[in-house]
Amino acid sequence: MAADKSRSSVSRIKTGSFERRLSLTRAGLFAGTRVAGHYATNWFGSRERREARRSDMLSRQAGLLVEELGKLKGSVVKIGQVMALYGEHFLPPEVTEALHTLEDQTCSLEWPAIRRTLVEEMGEAQLAKLEVDEEPIGAASLGQVHRAVRLEDGLEMVLKVQYPGVADAVDTDLNSVAQMLKIMRVVSFGADFDEWLEEVRAMMHREVDYELEARTTESFRQKLLDDPRYVVPRVIKEFSSPHVIATTFESGYSVSSKEVQALSLARRSALGKASLELFLSELFIWNEIQTDPNFGNYRIRLAPDDQSHDKIVLLDFGAVQSYSDSFLDPVREMIRASYDQDLERVIEGGIALRFMEREWPQEVLKRFGEVCMAVLEPLARKEQLEMPPGALNENGDYRWKQSDLPNRIARQATRSAISRYFRVPPKEFIFLNRKLVGVYTFIAVLGAEFDGEPILRKYLLQGSE
Numbered sequence: 001m002a003a004d005k006s007r008s009s010v011s012r013i014k015t016g017s018f019e020r021r022l023s024l025t026r027a028g029l030f031a032g033t034r035v036a037g038h039y040a041t042n043w044f045g046s047r048e049r050r051e052a053r054r055s056d057m058l059s060r061q062a063g064l065l066v067e068e069l070g071k072l073k074g075s076v077v078k079i080g081q082v083m084a085l086y087g088e089h090f091l092p093p094e095v096t097e098a099l100h101t102l103e104d105q106t107c108s109l110e111w112p113a114i115r116r117t118l119v120e121e122m123g124e125a126q127l128a129k130l131e132v133d134e135e136p137i138g139a140a141s142l143g144q145v146h147r148a149v150r151l152e153d154g155l156e157m158v159l160k161v162q163y164p165g166v167a168d169a170v171d172t173d174l175n176s177v178a179q180m181l182k183i184m185r186v187v188s189f190g191a192d193f194d195e196w197l198e199e200v201r202a203m204m205h206r207e208v209d210y211e212l213e214a215r216t217t218e219s220f221r222q223k224l225l226d227d228p229r230y231v232v233p234r235v236i237k238e239f240s241s242p243h244v245i246a247t248t249f250e251s252g253y254s255v256s257s258k259e260v261q262a263l264s265l266a267r268r269s270a271l272g273k274a275s276l277e278l279f280l281s282e283l284f285i286w287n288e289i290q291t292d293p294n295f296g297n298y299r300i301r302l303a304p305d306d307q308s309h310d311k312i313v314l315l316d317f318g319a320v321q322s323y324s325d326s327f328l329d330p331v332r333e334m335i336r337a338s339y340d341q342d343l344e345r346v347i348e349g350g351i352a353l354r355f356m357e358r359e360w361p362q363e364v365l366k367r368f369g370e371v372c373m374a375v376l377e378p379l380a381r382k383e384q385l386e387m388p389p390g391a392l393n394e395n396g397d398y399r400w401k402q403s404d405l406p407n408r409i410a411r412q413a414t415r416s417a418i419s420r421y422f423r424v425p426p427k428e429f430i431f432l433n434r435k436l437v438g439v440y441t442f443i444a445v446l447g448a449e450f451d452g453e454p455i456l457r458k459y460l461l462q463g464s465e
Contacts, residue, residue, distance in 0.1 A: 009108045055094055062098035065180070075166050075204055076173040077102055077141035082200055083177075091181070108139035114146070114161055121241040130239065132159065138296070142166050142207060147249060150236075156249035157236060160210070167208040167243070174201050196430075203431075207318045210245050216288075216317040217247065223286065224314075229274040231301060231313045252299025252313040255445055260300045265449060267310055271300060272400065272448025274312055276455055279439045284459040287328060291431040292319035293438020295445075327353075327428050336460055338376040341384050343369045353429060374409050378440070379452040393449050401444040406437070 066080065083091065084099035091099075111134040118127050129151055136144040143162040150157060178197060206212060214235045221232035231250050239246035253259045260268070282289040290297070299313035330352040337345030346369040350356035356368055377385060378398045391403040 009110045058092055058094035059098065062095045066098045066102055075142060075170045075208065076177060078207065079174055079177050079200065079204065081141060082203065095181075102141070108136045108144050109163055113164065114144070117161055117164055118159070118244065121244045122239055126239065130157070130159075148239075148246075150239075155236075157239070157246055158233075158249050159239070160245040160247070162208065162210060162243040170204045170208060171201065174204065199428075199431075203319065203321075206321075210240070210318075211242055213316075213318045213320075214240055214245050216320045217245070219288075220290075220314065220317060220320075223281075228309045229270075229311055230278065231311045233313075233315065250299065250301070250313045250315070252301040252311075255295055255298060255300055255442060257300075259302065261447070263302070263310070265447070267303075268446045269397075269448040269450045271310055271312060272443040272446045273450055273452075273455060275439055275442050275446075276452055278312070278314075279435065280456065280459045283328065284332065284462060287323050287325070288320055289323065289432065289435055290314075290317060290320050291435050292316070293435050293442065295442070298442070321428075321431060323428060323432075331429075331432065334372060335376065335456075338373040339380060339456065339460060341373070341380075343373070346372050355429065371409060371412055374405075374412060375436070376456075377405055378403070379456040381453055382451070397449045397451050399449050400440065401447050405440070 080099045080102045084096050084102065114136075115127075115132075118132070130148045131151060133147040136146050137158070138145040143160055143166070146159045146161065148157045148159050149155065174197070214237075217232065218235050221234060224230040224232055231252075233247035233250050236246040236248065260271075263271075279289075297314070297316045299315065301311040301313055303310045330349045334346055334349030334353075337343075337349060343366065347356060347365050350365075350368060350372060351358055356365060360368075377387075377391075378400060382392070382396065388403065388408065391399055393399055
């Protein structure tokens with residue numbers, strides 16, 4: 001992965017709590033004043049025009065806030081990104097849309113500041129054993145990645161370097177962002193929001209815990225060591241520290257690259273199967289799920305010939321979450337019930353997971369259960385379902401891209417009374433659902449065509465033993 005020479009850089013990050021709070025409060029107060037002024041004057045015109053003006057105002061104010069967050073970098077940017085991904089139940093769409101742009105605004109920290117961090121973390125003598133490329137190959141909200149070579153043997157490595165002061169600022173930044181949203185009057189604070197905010201806090205602390213990430217990386221490497229379809233980087237402990245993770249450099253192409261898209265259907269489908277099996281192993285066997293399905297966390301290493309496996313290179317284990325059986329068992333039971341086309345058991349699972357209630361009208365429960373079952377369409381027994389036109393190829397394999405499943409499920413949900421009864425799902429389910437959508441999207445981008453039923457059946461049988 002080549003370095004992006006056009007990426008902008010900064011010489012330092014505002015890490016002082018007072019400095020960061022001042023910037024956030026100033027931005028929030030400015031936006032809040034504008035919002036209050038809008039509500040005071042937006043009394044005239046039709047309801048549609050008032051709504052249009054309100055939406056336009058929120059978009060503009062959210063854009064200004066995002067600009068301020070982008071300047072601060074660090075954990076506050078990551079918090080904004082997480083809220084964009086998981087905040088749909090709490091934030092207006094105009095705000096989440098603006099927050100999504102944070103992913104494209106991250107600039108890198110200049111080399112002198114990164115070098116100082118490396119010296120502090122590993123010492124001058126240890127750093128002298130490496131030749132480090134001063135241009136980062138990737139920059140994110142919490143840190144950036146540099147290529148390096150170990151001089152004694154030429155081992156190609158990458159150094160993931162956390163920005164100075166980021167870990168210490170997590171709690172202050174999260175509290176400040178929450179306060180900023182309150183000042184803007186764009187979020188309703190309550191028990192659901194507070195519980196979700198604490199989950200974001202816990203996730204942020206995991207993200208900045210590089211020692212935990214190093215252990216998790218090695219754990220996944222051991223799990224997948226004997227499977228030729230996956231590559232997990234090896235952690236180089238002698239150059240790692242609480243704020244630096246050193247791993248082997250693992251080459252590969254983006255899933256959307258022309259090299260991957262040019263592969264034969266059989267090879268792309270094999271990669272799709274590998275992606276699905278990895279997720280099902282996380283869900284049914286390991287109780288550990290990498291909940292960030294960002295495509296930047298995956299690479300495809302092409303096989304030199306048709307006799308070898310193309311490999312999925314797995315990067316970045318900072319968002320791995322451990323789940324208890326008390327949460328996953330109802331999820332697994334819903335999957336088994338959907339596979340068996342047992343609507344009542346699907347509903348019972350939804351009630352156990354607290355996003356359905358037994359007191360709801362039977363018709364609403366039925367529709368909700370049917371939507372849940374529809375999610376399993378690519379993994380279901382085909383004789384039990386009526387597939388839409390174009391969803392299967394001439395061999396009866398599921399066409400993940402052409403099936404248009406996500407849009408059909410969304411339409412099915414909107415046509416029913418579900419939205420009037422829908423409640424915010426448990427925080428664990430929000431992250432799990434995001435991963436499932438990511439896996440389906442990954443397979444669709446590959447243009448894979450295969451029947452997922454035999455793969456799921458294998459895991460269901462393992463779980464029932």
